[in-house]
Amino acid sequence: MTSPASSRARTPSRLSLPLNLWNALTIGIALIVALPVLVVLTHLFMPTDGIWQHLGSTVLPRYLGNTLFLVVTVGLGTFVIGTGTAWLVVMCRFPGRRLFEWGLLLPLAVPTYVIAYAYTDFLQYAGPIQTWLRETFGWSAGDYFFPDIRSLWGAATLITLVLYPYVYMLARAAFLEQSVCVLDVGRTLGRGPWRLFTSVALPLARPAIVGGVSLALMETLNEFGAVQYFGVDTFTTGIYRTWFGMGEQVAAAQLAACLLAFVIALVLLERWSRGKRRYFHTTGRYQQMPEFALHGGRAWAATLACLTPVLLGFLIPSGLLGYLSVQGGDALFGAAFLEFAGNSLLLAALASIVAVSLALLLSYGARLNPGRITRVATRVAAMGYAVPGSVVAVGILIPFVWLDHQINDFMKGQFGMVVGLLLSGSAFILIYAYLVRFLAVSFNAIEASLGKVTPSMDAASRTLGQTAGGTLRKVHTPIMRGSLIAAGILVFVDVMKELPATVILRPFNFDTLAIRAHSLAADERLAEASTSSLAIVAVGIIPVILLSVAMRRSRPGS
Amino acid sequence: MSLHRRTALPLAALVAGSALATQATAAEELNIYSARHYDSDAALYAAFTEETGIEVNVLEGDSDQLIQRLKLEGEAGPADVLITVDAGRLWRGEHEDVFKSVESEVLNERLPAHMRHPEGKWFGFSQRVRALFIDPTAVDADEVSRYEDLADPALEGEVCIRSSNNIYNQSLLASMIAHHGEEEAEAWAEGVVANFARDPEGGDTDQIRGVASGECSVAVANHYYYVRLLNSDNEADREVAEKVEIVFPNQDDRGAHINVGGAGVVKGAPNEENAVRFLEFLASDEAQALFATGNYEFPAVESAELDGVLASWGDFKKDDLNVSVLGENNPEAVRIFDRAGWR
Numbered sequence A: 001m002t003s004p005a006s007s008r009a010r011t012p013s014r015l016s017l018p019l020n021l022w023n024a025l026t027i028g029i030a031l032i033v034a035l036p037v038l039v040v041l042t043h044l045f046m047p048t049d050g051i052w053q054h055l056g057s058t059v060l061p062r063y064l065g066n067t068l069f070l071v072v073t074v075g076l077g078t079f080v081i082g083t084g085t086a087w088l089v090v091m092c093r094f095p096g097r098r099l100f101e102w103g104l105l106l107p108l109a110v111p112t113y114v115i116a117y118a119y120t121d122f123l124q125y126a127g128p129i130q131t132w133l134r135e136t137f138g139w140s141a142g143d144y145f146f147p148d149i150r151s152l153w154g155a156a157t158l159i160t161l162v163l164y165p166y167v168y169m170l171a172r173a174a175f176l177e178q179s180v181c182v183l184d185v186g187r188t189l190g191r192g193p194w195r196l197f198t199s200v201a202l203p204l205a206r207p208a209i210v211g212g213v214s215l216a217l218m219e220t221l222n223e224f225g226a227v228q229y230f231g232v233d234t235f236t237t238g239i240y241r242t243w244f245g246m247g248e249q250v251a252a253a254q255l256a257a258c259l260l261a262f263v264i265a266l267v268l269l270e271r272w273s274r275g276k277r278r279y280f281h282t283t284g285r286y287q288q289m290p291e292f293a294l295h296g297g298r299a300w301a302a303t304l305a306c307l308t309p310v311l312l313g314f315l316i317p318s319g320l321l322g323y324l325s326v327q328g329g330d331a332l333f334g335a336a337f338l339e340f341a342g343n344s345l346l347l348a349a350l351a352s353i354v355a356v357s358l359a360l361l362l363s364y365g366a367r368l369n370p371g372r373i374t375r376v377a378t379r380v381a382a383m384g385y386a387v388p389g390s391v392v393a394v395g396i397l398i399p400f401v402w403l404d405h406q407i408n409d410f411m412k413g414q415f416g417m418v419v420g421l422l423l424s425g426s427a428f429i430l431i432y433a434y435l436v437r438f439l440a441v442s443f444n445a446i447e448a449s450l451g452k453v454t455p456s457m458d459a460a461s462r463t464l465g466q467t468a469g470g471t472l473r474k475v476h477t478p479i480m481r482g483s484l485i486a487a488g489i490l491v492f493v494d495v496m497k498e499l500p501a502t503v504i505l506r507p508f509n510f511d512t513l514a515i516r517a518h519s520l521a522a523d524e525r526l527a528e529a530s531t532s533s534l535a536i537v538a539v540g541i542i543p544v545i546l547l548s549v550a551m552r553r554s555r556p557g558s
Numbered sequence B: 001m002s003l004h005r006r007t008a009l010p011l012a013a014l015v016a017g018s019a020l021a022t023q024a025t026a027a028e029e030l031n032i033y034s035a036r037h038y039d040s041d042a043a044l045y046a047a048f049t050e051e052t053g054i055e056v057n058v059l060e061g062d063s064d065q066l067i068q069r070l071k072l073e074g075e076a077g078p079a080d081v082l083i084t085v086d087a088g089r090l091w092r093g094e095h096e097d098v099f100k101s102v103e104s105e106v107l108n109e110r111l112p113a114h115m116r117h118p119e120g121k122w123f124g125f126s127q128r129v130r131a132l133f134i135d136p137t138a139v140d141a142d143e144v145s146r147y148e149d150l151a152d153p154a155l156e157g158e159v160c161i162r163s164s165n166n167i168y169n170q171s172l173l174a175s176m177i178a179h180h181g182e183e184e185a186e187a188w189a190e191g192v193v194a195n196f197a198r199d200p201e202g203g204d205t206d207q208i209r210g211v212a213s214g215e216c217s218v219a220v221a222n223h224y225y226y227v228r229l230l231n232s233d234n235e236a237d238r239e240v241a242e243k244v245e246i247v248f249p250n251q252d253d254r255g256a257h258i259n260v261g262g263a264g265v266v267k268g269a270p271n272e273e274n275a276v277r278f279l280e281f282l283a284s285d286e287a288q289a290l291f292a293t294g295n296y297e298f299p300a301v302e303s304a305e306l307d308g309v310l311a312s313w314g315d316f317k318k319d320d321l322n323v324s325v326l327g328e329n330n331p332e333a334v335r336i337f338d339r340a341g342w343r
Helices: A004-045 A051-057 A060-091 A097-103 A112-123 A128-137 A152-177 A180-188 A193-204 A206-221 A225-230 A235-245 A249-274 A296-328 A335-368 A372-386 A389-415 A427-451 A455-463 A468-479 A481-497 A500-505 A513-522 A526-553 B002-019 B040-052 B063-076 B087-095 B105-110 B147-151 B167-180 B182-194 B204-212 B223-230 B235-243 B272-282 B285-291 B308-312 B324-328 B330-340
Strands: B029-034 B055-060 B081-084 B123-134 B218-222 B245-247 B258-265
Touching (some): A004 A249, A004 A389, A004 A427, A060 A235, A097 A526, A112 A152, A112 A225, A112 A296, A112 A526, A152 A427, A180 A193, A193 A206, A206 A372, A225 A235, A235 B063, A249 A389, A296 A526, A335 A427, A335 A468, A335 A513, A389 A427, A427 A481, A468 A481, A481 A513, A500 A513, A513 A526, B040 B055, B040 B272, B040 B285, B063 B087, B081 B272, B087 B167, B123 B167, B123 B223, B167 B218, B167 B330, B204 B218, B204 B223, B218 B223
Parallel strands (some): B029 B055
Antiparallel strands (some): B081 B258, B123 B218, B123 B245
16 A cells, blocks of 8 residues: 555645644634533423423513513614714714724723613612702602613613624724725715615625624623613523522523524524625725715714714713712722722733634634534534523533532542642633633624635635645734734623623632622612722723724724 | 644633632631622621631622532532521522531520521521611501501502512512411512502612602611611712601511521531631621621621611511521512512
């Protein structure tokens, strides 16, 4: 078997070896990240005694109705606000545009529970606005109509206000990356700004916009702090209540599985409607973007359109929190706060580095091996984003504690050492939890960006002798630099805001700003919680501003 | 090569992450899982460390999640003591088998029998009263003097009470089940739902505010939220408290519904001796002052000093139903709430 023919035959197999390695790596990472979700899914096949009947005949219809309402309203709201403002800021000239470019991102730093705390105090029946109305006009309860902030509508509005930046950011990046030539062709063919938007730019930006909206929707699905505070029963509060309140772990996990099925259906629906169309850049030629200069009323309308979300989603809630903190802030403000903030920052930084690296590997692995297995694996790995944090936490604890017990028993048997629970009592498990929860954030952003790099780039690079890894490092990474930074910062901000998994998984004597705000708010000390809530926002702004700088730099051709 | 360089960064991050682990290896220490979030607790732990030299590590979280974590960690877990704030939760802990029986003469002597688990699985260290709050200009204290009155059709559209997701309401309904049976308790829950002034929203303090602002004339809340408003630095808060009147319910029959804040030693506690010492410390007058009055609760030890406002209320009748019954009836209470449409 040493004939020349067989040695020639081996050459292609040696070539494909790195590809197999990539394949294994992709699937391996995906499985590790998907593990907690899979653990939760195994509950699907366990029996429950009558609990479903009870849920189905009492609360389940309400959970479903409320959740669907939130998904539809938040989906529409974030799409309209995010895409609309992104188009204005990229393509039009109007007063304040430079400011709005980054200002529109600011609500990203505000966790949903924080915006809920801020507005409730202000708008509720016993709050300053309604009290003032009653005193001024001599009304009493029932004499007048005032929208109840603690309602489904209130929750939908507030969630939209802090989640639209996901869509804005990805849509804006997509509009910026669009080749001027395409837009020029559109203009030459007589399209005005509106038609250019609807018939050229919007369809081209579709993957990015869908990515943004689906991020916002997944956040909505597992949103816990605000809906619980408002007493709006959703699937997530239902899972929490069934699991931790009724002690029905199996039924709760089955509810979580239903939530997942819903998400999978949404994703599939979008894929199916996109069909076989793919979106690549066909040219690297960029010029100064042709801008539409708006004048008079239209210019001010654009300013107002961009100002409103910033005002409602960031400026007003921060102002209200600032006022509350001055009135009666947190007694621990000072050194303890620096520690909370330090912990928050450290966790967020570590988690974002890991999440971006893995997302890059995963999306590139999927590009190299566009088979069904890789596609399914990467999708499953990103599912954790749609699972409520407290459920993810339990899904993580089950395998980790098992592993810890194995290690402990081994050490005891071999060396007579009692090491206790090594991994599950450490901050390591937190980083892992954030990865499980937020890999989708970095993955979506990076996948969308990688998808726009035409495959002929890869072909050229490989023809010129680069390995798969070399191509990623020397070709793709520089092209996608802006998107990578954006992905990292998104994860960073999400980790800063994360609450349910952090509460249950963190080690002893380890508190973050979010934990502090939650402890005080859970104890109904809203005024004191305002200080740490404001601090979360303040620390979160820094990366958001960095993000906007990174996005501006990444703009090709300017 | 390039692959190694790609993975080096995340690997380094993971290693750094595990280095963050708090090592539980100091000689004398105590690991506490606590569902209490009061700043006075820090003083409590400091006092214990000063007295005994034992270092205290704390993990604060939500009761149900802490119990879940304890259950998953099993006997190799690091926790020594679980502190939580409701009999329903203590029962859940017991039910999930996370507590170890403790035999302590000090605790048996200091704590009244109904504040202890019969087998020493947990001990109650403070008491809270689920009280009624009325607008004295709108209703008479005679008309609303029992929990049963909350379901009286005369109060239609007048009652503010929070969501049934809340354990305090679950325990209240559990006590109704214990006293009246399931059917009557369900009828009561339906009656209260029919009397809602608004859909349940907010916490206990918000219900008291609801009475003060005229949205409803009767509210249900734990007593300490009211004391907190009374003692607030904020003038607006004090005004709210002054507009409402506290009513201790059922004084002519079983007495006001009482709940406990308590703690127990965790099964497999690595520092069991220290854990028992800590519980005994909690029963001392000094610790009772911090544990109970730090949150304006009634101390479990009768010799301990009362907070000024609490002392001014004088004696009132408390329901002496054994608090473990509240836990036993909890799952049924949750189902009744669901059926009654109490959000």
